[in-house]
Amino acid sequence: MTEYAKPVPVPDEDTAPFWEAARRHELAFQRCDHCGTYAHPPVRFCRGCHDVTEPSFGFATITPRGRIVNWTVIHDAMVQGFAGDAPWVHALVSFDDQPGLTFAATLIDGVGDGLKLGAAVEVVFKDVSRDVTLPLFKLA
Structure with a gap:
């Protein structure tokens, strides 16, 4: 691996699962546990089912x-x-x-x-x- 001289992403709590998947050479995005809608960048409530009371997300590979x-x-x-x-x-x-x-x-x-x-x-x-x-x- 050669030295990479460009800025690199700094994962935060919301994006860490995306970057962990990328390290495994997988593409994984945030997915609503209620309706299955994917989102990127990660969101706090789903744009599919609009559940703001009990939003729940995981990350799934695509x-x-x-x-x-x-x-x-x-x-x-x-x-x-x-x-x-x-x-x-x-x-x-x-x-x-x-x-x-x-x-x-x-x-x-x-x-x-x-x-x-x-x-x-x-x-x-x-x-x-x-x-x-x-x-x-x-x-x-």
Whole structure:
């Protein structure tokens, strides 16, 4: 593993299960125990059943394949550590088996002919340190 010189996520109480799953090379999102609605980032009450009295959540793994629903090409690295990466693609991914769940991530393929709305993608995990693994996506 080479030294990773970019900022890394700092898990908190709400996001720790997501990052623990990523370290295992799994994609897991918060899921309502009442109605099964997935959410990311984690929420305090469910957007599906709107249970605010007794909200209850766990994290569940999903099939790590989806489709691009939007993207942006970043040309100006405003954060130290990313200067050599420009331009890169940050894509919004929807998942085939979890309608309504989206996740924003870096597309490692960059700008190319395959970059289009609805393009199929799959997760690729990058271990950047002993404690941090990043879920990235590539065109499938």
